[in-house]
Amino acid sequence: MAYSTILLPQIMKGYNSSSIAEDDWDLINDTDSNLTNPFFIKELTIGQDEASWIASLMSIATPIGSLLAGPLMDRFGRQKMCAYLMIPIIFSWILVATTTSSVYTIYAARIFAGLGGGLSTVTIVYVAEISHPSIRPMLLSLTSVFVSFGILLTPVLSYFLDWRSVAMCCGGMAVTILLSVLFIPESPSWLVGMQANNNDPDKGLKKAEKSLKWLYKNQEDCKEEMKSLMRIKDQKHSEKENLLVKNQNGEGRITFGSSRAWKPLSILLIIFFLQQFTGAYIVIFYAIQIFEKSGSLEFDQLKCLIVLGIIRFVMAIISMFLSKKVGRKPLLGTSSLGMGIVILIAAGYIHFLGQGLVPIVCLLIFVLFASYGMTTIPWTLIGELLPLSVRGVYSGVSVAVAYLLMFITVKLFLMVLHAIGIVVIFISFSAVCFSFVFFVYFFVPETFGKTFTEIEKAFK
Template identity: 25%
Template sequence: MGLASSRTQIFATCTATLAFFTCGTFMGWPSPTIARLQSEETEFYITSDEGSWIVSCMPIASILTPIPAGYLVNKVGRKTALLSASLPFLLSWLLVALAQSVWMLYAARLFAGLGLGITFTVGPMYLGEIAEDRIRGALGTVYQLMMNLGVLFEYCVGPYVSSMWLSITSALFPVLFLLTFIWMPESPYYYILKGRRTDAERSLMRLRCVNDPEFIKEELDYIEKFVEQSRTEQGSFKDLLCDSANRKALIIVVGLILFQNLSGINAILAYSTTIFEESNTDLRPQVSVMITGAVQVVLSMVSSTIVDTAGRRPMLLVSGIGTVIALVVEGVFFYLKTESQVDLSHLDWLPVSAIVFYLIAYTLGLGPLPLAMLGELFPTSVKGLAASITCMILGLVTIAVVKFYQVIGDTFGMHFVFFSFAAFCVIGTLFVTLAVPETKGKSLLEINQYLQPKKKTALNIIKS
């Protein structure tokens, strides 16, 4: 099967990940906007503490929707649950456009967080279930590319238009998501879970671009056996925590999510303009963040291209080592500049270069793979619950990072922040080395068998 047989999968992935593009716009929005609201050219002035709360409101709200979203995916389907994220996204941009006070921005960011929680819970599940094994890694990491494109959009447009016009143009993307994704097929795994084999057959034929049911019969039987195996579980916390394979999968995914976010990515994206202002480089801060955003987009394309060839573990290890190097360099620069009062004017290119290198390393593995692996490691019955728990942890860690970044930076210095992020990356790299399995080219059944090797799974039944 070639590219022609994958076109519906690719189009479904692109339309579904417009939700992640929208998340990227919300992640990138604070960088140009907070810098403006703390300057003289502002619509209304905000303090440094208010700025940190504007950034923090989104992850705070994001912990409220994963549990309801995890429940909805098995009740109304992956597609409908993901489409529901468009409503809070649109409400958020409406509030930003009308904002006359910091409290309206708080409310806007809370709505954005509700949509983000839904997207990060449901999106990876949908992407993992519609893709063939041979391209599941590539399609499962497209969300990172789309998210980076959303961030870059805010970096490029934000400095040159008013807050109202930035919000109006940004609101076009959740509308585009709603108008395009609504026509995409539902996950065949969901239909099998609901006992709707005929609908699952139609969905799978559409995804594989074939008209003859015989062409997808073996894969459909494979899905049915996999879902049937998971029917013995009720999708409860007990099933998730007491089953050894599910428990191991949860530890792996939560560990990767912690590794990803304690590397400091959300703080660096939100405060990138401020970081470059403090480093006093020759480049304008707005230009520097555009460069970093463009680098992320290019590397996201590279990551999606090579993930099914290079494998998950090697990319995560390279990513971890690269982020450690970049963060240590950034920390040393700020330490010498602020604590030792060393003249570093001849090295004013270094902070931007280190952040660019950090983003290169992050985007190769840490960025796309944790959520992509969430869609691979869990059986259908507990996948929604696992995604809910993981996304709630993601929200809590993001709150801590973006809120305390400013506090710790003001109290102990920027160098302390970057050294702390580097230390977490060292721990995360060791975790990948010791605990994360390789899932390249494996079916969801084979992955489940690997995590629970002594248990007779549906894969054994099929092969016997």
């Protein structure tokens, strides 16, 4: 639901396009979704500056929510934060549904939506911690499936309903999610870790055992996970010695000194840095402009958004099922390799033969390759690579950096496009894609079928 809100400007039909110059549309395309076809509320008079703020405020607020998510989920628990994150999202949709004549209400809605989107980092951590290793990759991939569903949801609803009805539908679904989350158990790993920090590991184990019995109906799986949690409790003291240093008051604080902390964080940050410059999100965000530059074709923009959303949604589902059979490295590697090849073909065709249908087909295949690996797997790695002691804080840092990089690349894209042209941009995307393949092959550890303990050993 957090991600359904990113298409807010697109569901506001009834704009007066004559009030905004053609070049000013470019300023609207700087959010974390494709805003190439914005629709504005009839009751509001929105100019260039207001449109830009509506589009960009969520991208600014999301990293803030991500940074808050880490300490909050460590303090209050994963399950509680899954419920709390729905509050700003619900409030955001209420503001949209009830707004009358103030553009500042829309600004506030975008900020609350961004905070909720950033806080949703906790869902990755929660799913990773409650999942059995055999199905953890598939369940983590579900987060990308529902992100794709949320992004697809609003243009589909807005095709049939007015924008207030869309807002009420999405708000109603958000309330349903909040109520549902109240009935799920707390993360057993967090219960053990938190009680160990409070010098009461036995109490944590009892609560964790109760949680596991709810999660695992198979008694053998439950016993296996309990053994794993027992090892976590037994290793907690030595883990503290590795990850914590004492200050003058005798209190511990997390440090980057342990390789089990800074190595996975460094890998994640490099992955997100390369991800943004492969063009995976830029091609989706600016699909209409890029298609026009590549093929000189006219498009029904809302239908185009729906088609791209369907491609992302379907490929996210395929990626989810593949992740149960195939490791992270093959999915990331083949996704990046395929992206690099097809975008290079598109660049060569445009350079030598000019615009045409072939570059359009290449771009659609590019989105297809990106959607089953590049735009899905990095987010799931957050829940797998980071050790328990730093997972909350560093997952928030990783997501915040990812969104800041996304904001920067999307914000600067049109300026770079006008400066160097689409061919050079495509060639640059291809080079980064091939570099990504190299990095994944040599530096990213495989997490498929491994326990958290086994994954941590790779960073010692």
